[in-house]
Amino acid sequence: MxxxxxxxxxxxxxxxxxxxxxGGVGTRLWPLSRAAAPKFLxxxxxxxxxxxxxxxxxxxxxxxxxxxxxxxxxxxxxxxRQLPEVQDADLVLESxxxxxxxxxxxxxxxxxxxxxxxxxxxxxxxxxxxxxDLFQDAVRExxxxxxxxxxxxxxxxxxxxxxxxxxxxxxxxxxxPGAPSAQAVVEFVEKPDEExxxxxxxxxxxxxxxxxxxxxxxxxxxxxxANQPELYNGLQExxxxxxxxxxxxxxxxxxxxxxxIAIDYAVAEPAAAAGDVAVVPGTFRWDDxxxxxxxxxxxxxxxxDEVTVLGVGARVFTENASGVVVSDTKRVIALIGIKxxxxxDTPDALLVTTKQHSQRVKQAVDALKASGDFDVL
Amino acid sequence: MxxxxxxxxxxxxxxxxxxxxxGGVGTRLWPLSRAAAPKFLxxxxxxxxxxxxxxxxxxxxxxxxxxxxxxxxxxxxxxxRQLPEVQDADLVLESxxxxxxxxxxxxxxxxxxxxxxxxxxxxxxxxxxxxxDLFQDAVRExxxxxxxxxxxxxxxxxxxxxxxxxxxxxxxxxxxPGAPSAQAVVEFVEKPDEExxxxxxxxxxxxxxxxxxxxxxxxxxxxxxANQPELYNGLQExxxxxxxxxxxxxxxxxxxxxxxIAIDYAVAEPAAAAGDVAVVPGTFRWDDxxxxxxxxxxxxxxxxDEVTVLGVGARVFTENASGVVVSDTKRVIALIGIKxxxxxDTPDALLVTTKQHSQRVKQAVDALKASGDFDVL
Numbered sequence: 110m111x112x113x114x115x116x117x118x119x120x121x122x123x124x125x126x127x128x129x130x131x132g133g134v135g136t137r138l139w140p141l142s143r144a145a146a147p148k149f150l151x152x153x154x155x156x157x158x159x160x161x162x163x164x165x166x167x168x169x170x171x172x173x174x175x176x177x178x179x180x181x182x183x184x185x186x187x188x189x190r191q192l193p194e195v196q197d198a199d200l201v202l203e204s205x206x207x208x209x210x211x212x213x214x215x216x217x218x219x220x221x222x223x224x225x226x227x228x229x230x231x232x233x234x235x236x237x238x239x240x241x242d243l244f245q246d247a248v249r250e251x252x253x254x255x256x257x258x259x260x261x262x263x264x265x266x267x268x269x270x271x272x273x274x275x276x277x278x279x280x281x282x283x284x285x286p287g288a289p290s291a292q293a294v295v296e297f298v299e300k301p302d303e304e305x306x307x308x309x310x311x312x313x314x315x316x317x318x319x320x321x322x323x324x325x326x327x328x329x330x331x332x333x334x335a336n337q338p339e340l341y342n343g344l345q346e347x348x349x350x351x352x353x354x355x356x357x358x359x360x361x362x363x364x365x366x367x368x369x370i371a372i373d374y375a376v377a378e379p380a381a382a383a384g385d386v387a388v389v390p391g392t393f394r395w396d397d398x399x400x401x402x403x404x405x406x407x408x409x410x411x412x413x414d415e416v417t418v419l420g421v422g423a424r425v426f427t428e429n430a431s432g433v434v435v436s437d438t439k440r441v442i443a444l445i446g447i448k449x450x451x452x453x454d455t456p457d458a459l460l461v462t463t464k465q466h467s468q469r470v471k472q473a474v475d476a477l478k479a480s481g482d483f484d485v486l
Numbered sequence: 487m488x489x490x491x492x493x494x495x496x497x498x499x500x501x502x503x504x505x506x507x508x509g510g511v512g513t514r515l516w517p518l519s520r521a522a523a524p525k526f527l528x529x530x531x532x533x534x535x536x537x538x539x540x541x542x543x544x545x546x547x548x549x550x551x552x553x554x555x556x557x558x559x560x561x562x563x564x565x566x567r568q569l570p571e572v573q574d575a576d577l578v579l580e581s582x583x584x585x586x587x588x589x590x591x592x593x594x595x596x597x598x599x600x601x602x603x604x605x606x607x608x609x610x611x612x613x614x615x616x617x618x619d620l621f622q623d624a625v626r627e628x629x630x631x632x633x634x635x636x637x638x639x640x641x642x643x644x645x646x647x648x649x650x651x652x653x654x655x656x657x658x659x660x661x662x663p664g665a666p667s668a669q670a671v672v673e674f675v676e677k678p679d680e681e682x683x684x685x686x687x688x689x690x691x692x693x694x695x696x697x698x699x700x701x702x703x704x705x706x707x708x709x710x711x712a713n714q715p716e717l718y719n720g721l722q723e724x725x726x727x728x729x730x731x732x733x734x735x736x737x738x739x740x741x742x743x744x745x746x747i748a749i750d751y752a753v754a755e756p757a758a759a760a761g762d763v764a765v766v767p768g769t770f771r772w773d774d775x776x777x778x779x780x781x782x783x784x785x786x787x788x789x790x791d792e793v794t795v796l797g798v799g800a801r802v803f804t805e806n807a808s809g810v811v812v813s814d815t816k817r818v819i820a821l822i823g824i825k826x827x828x829x830x831d832t833p834d835a836l837l838v839t840t841k842q843h844s845q846r847v848k849q850a851v852d853a854l855k856a857s858g859d860f861d862v863l
Contacts, residue, residue, distance in 0.1 A: 140818070426853050428846065441517070441835040441862045443850040446843030450824070454836060458818040459829075461838060466823030469805065473820040476803050485818045 121256030121287075122249065124228045125323075127172035128216040130209060131161055131180040131188060131234035137400045137467070139474045140458035141435055143486055149234035150187050153398050154407050155419055160398070161234040162191045167241050168232060171248055177201060177220065178234075179212045198352060204364055210340055210375035211367045213322070214333050218341075218348035221326040228255045230323040231372075236397050237407055243393035250389045251323035253287030259387040260324040260332070260380050262294065264316025265395045270306035273399060275299055275318040275373075279388050294386040297378050316390050319397070322377065332380045340375065343367045400467040401451045401460075405433035416444060423454070432464060458485040498633030498664075499626065501605045502700075504549035505593040507586060508538055508557040508565060508611035514777045514847045517835035518812055520863055526611035527564050530775050531784050532796055537775070538611040539568045544618050545609060548625055554578060554597065555611075556589045575729060581741055587717055587752035588744045590699070591710050595718075595725035598703040605632045607700040608749075613774050614784055620770035627766045628700035630664030636764040637701040637709070637757050639671065641693025642772045647683035650776060652676055652695040652750075656765050671763040674755050693767050696774070699754065709757045717752065720744045777844040778828045778837075782810035793821060800831070809841060835862040 135148030142148040149161040156163060165176060174194050179201040189195065201215055213231050220227045230248060238244045251261040264277045280293040297318060301309060309315035322329075334341040343363045350359035380386050396403055405417045412418070413434075414427045420436030430444035437455040444450065451467050453460040460470065477486060512525030519525040526538040533540060542553060551571050556578040566572065578592055590608050597604045607625060615621045628638040641654045657670040674695060678686060686692035699706075711718040720740045727736035757763050773780055782794045789795070790811075791804045797813030807821035814832040821827065828844050830837040837847065854863055 140820070426850055426857070428849055428853070429843075440833075441854065443517070443835070443837045443839075443847075443854070445837070445839035445846050445850055447827070447838055447840055450838060452836075452838055456817075458820070459831060459836070460820045460822070461824055461827060461829055462820075462822035463824055466806075469822050470820075472805055473803055473822055476805070477818065477820070480803070 121228060121252050122171070124226055124256070125172055125252050126175040126177065126220055126227050126229055127168040128177045128179065128213065128220075128229050128231045129161070129164055129168070129234050130212050130216075130231060131178055131184065132203070132206060132209075132212065133233075133235060135235060135398075136474050137470045138398070138404070139453075139470055140455045140460055140485060141437060141453050145183070146187075147184065147235075148398065150184070150191070153404050153419065154237055159191055160237065161188065164232055164234045164236070165192055165194075167238060167244060168230075168248075170241075170245055171252075172230075177216050177229075179203065179216055180234075181206065204361065206369075207364065207367050208369040209320075209372040210333075210337065210370040211344065211364075213372045214329070214337075214340060214344045214375065215347060217324075217326045217329040217333070218344040219351045221330055222348045222351060225327050227326045228252055228323065229326050229329065230321070232321050233397075236319065236395065238396075239394050241393075244391065247389050247391040247393065248323060250288035250291055251321075254283065254285050254291040254387045254389060255323045255325055255328075257283070257285045257288075258325070258328065258385075259283075259291075260322060260328055260377065260385055261291070261387045261389060262377065263319060263321040263323070263391045264388045265319050265391050265393075267310045267315065267317055270303060270310045271317065272300055272303055272306050274397075276301065276306075276309050276315040277318050277388050278315055279390070283387055288389065291387050291389050293384070294381045294388045297373065297381055316388060317395075318373075319391070319395055320373075322372070328380075328385065329376060332376045332383070332385070336379045337368065337370060337375045340368050340370065400470065401433055401435065401453060401462070402464040402467045404435060405451070405464065420454075498605060498629050499548070501603055501633070502549055502629050503552045503554065503597055503604050503606055504545040505554045505556065505590065505597075505606050505608040506538070506541055506545070506611050507589050507593075507608060508555055508561065509580070509583060509586075509589065510610075510612060512612060512775075513851050514845065515775070515781070516830075516847055516851045517832045517837055517862060518814060518830050522560070523564075524561070524612075525775065527561070527568070530781050530796065531614055536568055537614065538565065541609060541611045541613070542569055542571075544615060544621060545607075545625075547618075548622055548629075549607075554593050554606075556580065556593055557611075558583065581738065583746075584741065584744050585746040586697075586749040587710075587714065587747040588721065588741075590749045591706070591714075591717060591721045591752065592724060594701075594703045594706040594710070595721040596728045598707055599725045599728060602704050604703045605629055605700065606703050606706065607698070609698050610774075613696065613772065615773075616771050618770075621768065624766050624768040624770065625700065627665040627668055628698075631660065631662050631668040631764045631766060632700045632702055632705075634660070634662045634665075635702070635705065635762075636660075636668075637699060637705055637754065637762055638668070638764045638766055639754065640696060640698040640700070640768045641765045642696050642768050642770075644687045644692065644694055647680060647687045648694065649677055649680055649683050651774075653678065653683075653686050653692040654695050654765050655692055656767070657691075660764055662764075665766065668764050668766050670761070671758045671765045674750065674758055693765060694772075695750075696768070696772055697750075699749070705757075705762065706753060709753045709760070709762070713756045714745065714747060714752045717745050717747065777847065778810055778812065778830060778839070779841040779844045781812060782828070782841065797831075 135142035254261045278295040280295040415431035422439035423436030432450035512519035631638045655672040657672040792808035799816035800813030809827035
């Protein structure tokens with residue numbers, strides 16, 4: 110992406126630039142996903158692409174190579190290997206994690222510095238979406254809605270009363286040209302209990318909050334300035350230095366001082382209260398791959414009897430077994446008479462659990478931390 | 487052991503020489519036990535000794551270093567490392583497996599060549615026995631019984647109606663000095679079904695056949711000659727050359743031509759029919775470590791919560807889990823919410839099964855064979 114201003118064209122689509130926050134270890138996918146090899150650097154769908162690469166490819170028809178990636182300093186090399194298209198100036202490296210407010214906020218500030226008319230779209234690097242054309246349709250509607258002066262979130266039509274996601278309550282249709290399904294957002298609500306989740310689903314008014322935002326950078330920054338002035342000021346200072354020789358010096362000085370806050374609290378919720386947020390409901394299939402049970406669900410890849418196998422090197426033999434095998438090795442894995450098992454086989458750590466218990470992997474990681482076995486975390 | 491004749495003393499115990507057949511891959515303990523590293527070369531009890539070394543140590547108070555080991559050519563180095571005391575002339579290396587008739591028969595023939603008065607005792611290298619003094623008491627009784635002209639098997643008092651072992655039906659007491667518990671053997675019977683096994687146990691007349699024989703070598707050979715003249719003649723020819731420079735040449739020529747037959751059919755059963763077999767019931771604890779469930783039972787070693795852990799390098803973390811972990815690696819192994827699981831972790835193969843299914847490991851190995859994955863067998 111050049112530093113020159115984006116060429117103005119008739120369609121708001123030409124103002125679009127994608128931002129990919131590639132962060133989060135994905136502790137519930139340990140030992141496959143870990144600090145040195147987080148979730149977004151793995152192929153969890155058996156597609157042959159890492160989640161990061163698949164995210165980039167999904168956005169490419171909309172953004173071309175106008176993509177900014179925000180990731181941890183430690184992942185620089187791996188991210189560049191996955192995304193050789195991304196230039197140095199478009200790779201934002203966090204020296205320490207500062208939550209999504211600073212990460213997405215800095216992207217907005219850098220882009221605003223380059224061209225205040227940019228519409229940014231932020232899409233996490235570790236989600237699984239299909240089919241791509243339905244996703245792209247929703248993003249196009251979101252861009253048109255953003256061009257009408259909204260911060261737009263793409264919500265997911267619930268397939269079941271999940272208690273693992275936040276919900277978005279949608280209101281009246283906005284009747285925006287190019288965005289027939291855009292609606293006002295009434296409110297964001299936290300993860301509900303099962304009964305409430307069922308009510309949400311039954312009402313038809315609620316969609317899952319998938320953390321996808323499309324917005325004019327100027328509107329993002331307006332709400333950030335109003336709600337988090339300290340964060341805003343720090344990000345502005347970095348953004349002003351970004352495309353200058355002072356980038357590294359200023360970033361190194363300011364970044365560690367920034368407050369940690371999620372973009373939801375820093376921008377989305379106050380903006381919703383101000384009536385500035387819209388939602389485009391997505392009808393594509395979406396999964397945040399929160400645990401290994403979902404890895405099993407996602408994979409239409411290789412099946413050995415009733416066992417879903419993820420990993421090109423694994424040689425899996427089963428007898429009267431079912432479940433998920435995720436392999437990062439070339440070992441022979443034999444499963445005999447064991448049902449709904451989840452096996453994650455990596456060179457230095459092995460996890461054996463059940464689909465039912467796969468949400469509890471985080472506890473095992475905490476126990477390992479407590480024991481001092483940091484080498485495999 | 488020197489080639490000179492055993493010095494005659496008053497007690498038949500001075501005529502005793504131990505034979506340790508160290509064979510059998512132990513397929514049901516795959517992938518820990520395999521062709522290149524069979525069961526007897528593993529420490530399956532957490533004692534710090536391999537089963538082979540423990541067998542030798544258990545016999546040492548009775549036999550001193552008068553021990554003959556019969557094993558596969560491929561295991562020469564490993565056996566010598568485990569048993570540095572064993573001299574070249576006392577290590578019988580099979581160029582190919584020929585079943586127990588040839589293995590134990592050749593030991594008998596070699597020993598008979600050295601001294602026809604020797605009483606041999608054959609004890610497989612892959613069994614677990616405790617306490618040693620009760621075992622040694624039984625062997626002493628068996629030696630006295632053998633000195634009275636019997637082939638003596640040491641039977642195991644059943645602890646449950648096992649369908650996995652053959653049984654020995656005992657008859658009248660033999661009233662042999664030094665062997666108060668020696669009884670005549672009425673017959674050997676094959677592995678029974680559950681109902682029959684229960685009748686055996688209830689009757690009090692039956693013991694498990696643990697495959698342990700103590701006998702004058704001359705009597706062993708007499709029955710072998712009568713029942714398997716071809717095998718007998720071949721073994722005699724090797725034995726005559728054994729302690730000469732022609733050992734290797736003759737063995738290489740004859741061994742491959744020998745018939746395959748179990749010692750039970752070649753000697754024990756016909757000898758029993760002739761009234762020449764006695765039994766000494768053993769009251770020690772005995773296990774043939776037939777599967778990983780028994781590995782779990784045997785190990786008083788390390789317990790992590792309800793998980794028995796075998797393997798010095800393994801770092802095992804459990805949450806709400808039970809079962810057996812056998813580890814040949816230094817990997818972290820995390821078990822979450824999984825019960826009665828059996829995990830065997832080796833550098834190139836991983837087995838995950840349940841205690842209930844651990845007898846079926848053989849089928850998995852057969853499937854691997856069929857697939858051509860011989861490298862891990």
